[in-house]
Amino acid sequence: MLRCYFAPMEGITVWQFRALHCRIFGGVDRYFSPFLSPNQHHVFSKKELGDVLPEHNEGVPLVPQILTRRSEDFIWCAGDLEAMGYREVNLNCGCPSGTVTAKGKGAGLLLDLTALDRFLDQVFSHVNVAVSVKTRLGLVDPEEFFAVLEVYNRYPLSELIIHPRVQAELYRGTPHREVFDACVPKARPPLCYNGDLTGAEDCRAFCQGHPAVDRVMVGRGLVGNPALAREVQGGPAATREELRAFHDGLYRSCCEAFQSEKNAMRPMKEIWFYLLSLFEADPAAERALRRCTDPVEYRAIAGQILREGKMRAKN
Numbered sequence: 001m002l003r004c005y006f007a008p009m010e011g012i013t014v015w016q017f018r019a020l021h022c023r024i025f026g027g028v029d030r031y032f033s034p035f036l037s038p039n040q041h042h043v044f045s046k047k048e049l050g051d052v053l054p055e056h057n058e059g060v061p062l063v064p065q066i067l068t069r070r071s072e073d074f075i076w077c078a079g080d081l082e083a084m085g086y087r088e089v090n091l092n093c094g095c096p097s098g099t100v101t102a103k104g105k106g107a108g109l110l111l112d113l114t115a116l117d118r119f120l121d122q123v124f125s126h127v128n129v130a131v132s133v134k135t136r137l138g139l140v141d142p143e144e145f146f147a148v149l150e151v152y153n154r155y156p157l158s159e160l161i162i163h164p165r166v167q168a169e170l171y172r173g174t175p176h177r178e179v180f181d182a183c184v185p186k187a188r189p190p191l192c193y194n195g196d197l198t199g200a201e202d203c204r205a206f207c208q209g210h211p212a213v214d215r216v217m218v219g220r221g222l223v224g225n226p227a228l229a230r231e232v233q234g235g236p237a238a239t240r241e242e243l244r245a246f247h248d249g250l251y252r253s254c255c256e257a258f259q260s261e262k263n264a265m266r267p268m269k270e271i272w273f274y275l276l277s278l279f280e281a282d283p284a285a286e287r288a289l290r291r292c293t294d295p296v297e298y299r300a301i302a303g304q305i306l307r308e309g310k311m312r313a314k315n
């Protein structure tokens, strides 16, 4: 059976989103938290702590993700997460943001493989929880990955999630699936594929083409179709009632988190950017949603789309 993971998406797949998604749609084997960025003071920020607190994640199979280049900070963070009850953490070797990579973090870890090797050596000598890695192929050239994989292969990663793009590509262009394919026989850890899977059919086709890979991670496709993972398992498509409950729950939680209905519209509009793909194109409604600045207007437009928007046939 193909396992489906929800990719971490900073600012979107926060604990309130994950809790609602898990309760309403389900089908996801693991959720990954947006990255925690530990500092040398070894305290979580209020936002980070809130995201991983066990009471905020009851019943949600969560793997917290850590973004750092300092093994001592990773080891501290993994230890605190272990004390909260987590059995696995994930290392971010993929964030392409220039400010992150300039500090040698995220995809920046792939620049100096000796340093990456030292980092992993320290981590695997000191942590008691399972460690997985989410990685890009490299910085500039997809072929960089073969040397990176040799480093990963030296350590007992619980799994290796590959987003087959390089840092310079951000999320543009076509993922280099041929490089992923070439890694399948070479990789020691179990592999998980991530990148541009947009529907359940897409995931199933990937699975058929890769009998040796039993897990995929989906980000934008799952925000755009929250029932995607359930559909992958043979379950039904999202209903209007479910989408309404999901939307209203998210809106309430954003209002609480941002202490204002007006500020809640920004993250909601970001979610709508993906969610609109569930409906047949309606340029007027989309424009109205994008431009609205008043919460009363927002609720009316969102309500109308959810009630009357023509839903696309499932893919």
Ligand SMILES: Cc1cc2nc3c(=O)[nH]c(=O)nc-3n(C[C@H](O)[C@H](O)[C@H](O)COP(=O)(O)O)c2cc1C
Pocket: 007, 008, 009, 010, 011, 012, 033, 034, 035, 065, 092, 094, 095, 134, 163, 171, 194, 195, 196, 197, 217, 218, 219, 220, 221
């Ligand atoms: C808005 C946004 C936020 C993201 N935040 C994270 C993050 O915190 N950690 C991470 O590893 N990847 C992050 N990603 C990358 C996604 O996890 C995923 O690798 C990427 O979207 C490609 O998968 P997809 O094509 O299924 O969306 C983010 C992507 C987007 C678009």
